[in-house]
Structure formats: structure tokens, C-alpha cells
Amino acid sequence: MFVSGVLEGETMDTGTGPLKKETLVEQAIKRMERMIETEAWPLGSRIPPEPELVQLFGVSRNSIREAVKSLIHVGVLEARQGDGTYVCSKSSLNAVLCNQFRKADDGEILEVRRCLEREIARLASKRRTNGDILEMQNWLRLTEEAYCMGDYDAYVQNDYRFHLAIASATHNRLMISLYDSIAESVQGTVGASIGRRVNQFVETMRIHKDLLGAIERQEEDRAANHVEELLSLMRRTLDS
Structure with a gap:
């Protein structure tokens, strides 16, 4: 659940100033990597579509898109035109x-x-x-x-x-x-x-x-x- 800019299960940042978007993206990346490491998302499987990821991780669509793009860039995920995004490696x-x-x-x-x-x-x-x-x-x-x-x-x-x-x-x-x-x-x-x-x-x-x-x-x-x-x-x- 997305509550006041914090992923559910994460500790609220006690520092001054708003929580930066990059922090949410990094947290989403870590959660996705964990799903892959534990084989909740097995190698070769298609990850859930964007709306489901928003609900699953409790962050905005933009944060999900940035996290997915990051994992595609390092070769962990692969986007297939018209077919979704797939797990192609267990880690960067x-x-x-x-x-x-x-x-x-x-x-x-x-x-x-x-x-x-x-x-x-x-x-x-x-x-x-x-x-x-x-x-x-x-x-x-x-x-x-x-x-x-x-x-x-x-x-x-x-x-x-x-x-x-x-x-x-x-x-x-x-x-x-x-x-x-x-x-x-x-x-x-x-x-x-x-x-x-x-x-x-x-x-x-x-x-x-x-x-x-x-x-x-x-x-x-x-x-x-x-x-x-x-x-x-x-x-x-x-x-x-």
C-alpha cells in the first residue's frame, strides 16, 4: 500500500524534506529483484502488468516504469513488443x-x-x-x-x-x-x-x-x- 510516499513495510524517512522519487524507484527495484531471487517470478516468466505492479508495490506508475526500465537496462528484464516484460536473468x-x-x-x-x-x-x-x-x-x-x-x-x-x-x-x-x-x-x-x-x-x-x-x-x-x-x-x- 502507498502511504504518504512510503512503501508498505518500509520505515518512514525521519530526515527533513520530502522523500525523493529516486528512493521509491530504488525500493521498487529491490522488491522486484527479491521477487526474482525467490523465484516468485521465475526465470523466463512474464512479470505482472503495470497496474498490478502499482498495487503490489504501492507506488506510482512512473516509479514502476522507472524501476522496470532500470532492470531492463541491466539485462534482468526483457520487454517484448506486444507481449509484456519477461525475466531473462536472476540478477544484474x-x-x-x-x-x-x-x-x-x-x-x-x-x-x-x-x-x-x-x-x-x-x-x-x-x-x-x-x-x-x-x-x-x-x-x-x-x-x-x-x-x-x-x-x-x-x-x-x-x-x-x-x-x-x-x-x-x-x-x-x-x-x-x-x-x-x-x-x-x-x-x-x-x-x-x-x-x-x-x-x-x-x-x-x-x-x-x-x-x-x-x-x-x-x-x-x-x-x-x-x-x-x-x-x-x-x-x-x-x-x-
């Missing part, structure tokens, strides 16, 4: 990194993955919970099942979810956000090699299972080495 950081990764070649992406995922494996080994292990086991099982069924789109998606589960086991929000930001590129390199990976599938799954086992046993160095082994295999597959 995600949008910026995705844009940079789209310009990179597979070799550059694998080098970044090597630096990031080795440390992720170490931290996950140190901090993982039993729940984290169950999550990894579930996604690895689904990955293997998808490949065996010939559903390669599901294979790529589930493989990524397995690695995201490892990142989540670090319990470091920035690390998780960074890894999630390269999702498109991770899936792209997996997808690019999948047609040539038939003979390597058994080895790939063996490395995945060894990686999971090392994390479960909290063997940090061994887990990092399995990441290196996996990415080296992917590099050879892409080069073949």
Missing part, C-alpha cells in the same frame, strides 16, 4: 557475466570453470551436509537416466543441476551466484560435446561418481583433482 551480476561468457570460446570457458570449480569442490567437501549429498546423488542419478534414455536436453540440464548442487554445498551465496551466472555457458560446453561423448560416457559418469564420493568423504584435494580430470576429459572431447 548474472546478466553481465552471461553476456561476457557468450563472447568467450569453449577454451576460455573451461579455464574459468577450472579455476572456479576446483575451489567449489574443496569448499563443498569441507562444508557439505547430508542433505547436500542427497541432492547431488539425486541429480547425478537423473543425469545418468536421461543419457541412457537418449534425452540429451534433460542430460545437459541435469548435469548442470548436479554441479550447481555441489556449488550450493559450499554454503557461500556469492559462490553459488557466480556459478549460477555461468549456467548457460556450462550447458553450452556440455551440449557441444555430447554428440561426440558416447564412447566417453562411462568414463564421464565414473568421474562424476568419484567426485561425489570424494565430497561425501570430505576429501578436499581428491575432489579438486576429480574436477580437473573431468574438465580435461571435456577439453579432449571438444578438441577431437
Whole structure:
């Protein structure tokens, strides 16, 4: 509800002078970002139309328009002519990194993955919970099942979810956000090699299972080495 220039749930500004419009816009942006972060507005979904946003956030149409424009500018939202506005990235950081990764070649992406995922494996080994292990086991099982069924789109998606589960086991929000930001590129390199990976599938799954086992046993160095082994295999597959 919009009350005396303050968003409902926000504390009244006790400073002198009127509350500036920019403050309302910034608050609306934060609320929208929160809707995206919590997946109340999932990636790929259309956000509510302007009149509903006015009611939802309790600000004027102008404030809503400015907030939406700001998120479009940083790549979080995308306006589609005659079809509304859609969520195209989870955060401005995600949008910026995705844009940079789209310009990179597979070799550059694998080098970044090597630096990031080795440390992720170490931290996950140190901090993982039993729940984290169950999550990894579930996604690895689904990955293997998808490949065996010939559903390669599901294979790529589930493989990524397995690695995201490892990142989540670090319990470091920035690390998780960074890894999630390269999702498109991770899936792209997996997808690019999948047609040539038939003979390597058994080895790939063996490395995945060894990686999971090392994390479960909290063997940090061994887990990092399995990441290196996996990415080296992917590099050879892409080069073949």
C-alpha cells in the first residue's frame, strides 16, 4: 500500500524534506529483484502488468516504469513488443557475466570453470551436509537416466543441476551466484560435446561418481583433482 510516499513495510524517512522519487524507484527495484531471487517470478516468466505492479508495490506508475526500465537496462528484464516484460536473468551480476561468457570460446570457458570449480569442490567437501549429498546423488542419478534414455536436453540440464548442487554445498551465496551466472555457458560446453561423448560416457559418469564420493568423504584435494580430470576429459572431447 502507498502511504504518504512510503512503501508498505518500509520505515518512514525521519530526515527533513520530502522523500525523493529516486528512493521509491530504488525500493521498487529491490522488491522486484527479491521477487526474482525467490523465484516468485521465475526465470523466463512474464512479470505482472503495470497496474498490478502499482498495487503490489504501492507506488506510482512512473516509479514502476522507472524501476522496470532500470532492470531492463541491466539485462534482468526483457520487454517484448506486444507481449509484456519477461525475466531473462536472476540478477544484474548474472546478466553481465552471461553476456561476457557468450563472447568467450569453449577454451576460455573451461579455464574459468577450472579455476572456479576446483575451489567449489574443496569448499563443498569441507562444508557439505547430508542433505547436500542427497541432492547431488539425486541429480547425478537423473543425469545418468536421461543419457541412457537418449534425452540429451534433460542430460545437459541435469548435469548442470548436479554441479550447481555441489556449488550450493559450499554454503557461500556469492559462490553459488557466480556459478549460477555461468549456467548457460556450462550447458553450452556440455551440449557441444555430447554428440561426440558416447564412447566417453562411462568414463564421464565414473568421474562424476568419484567426485561425489570424494565430497561425501570430505576429501578436499581428491575432489579438486576429480574436477580437473573431468574438465580435461571435456577439453579432449571438444578438441577431437
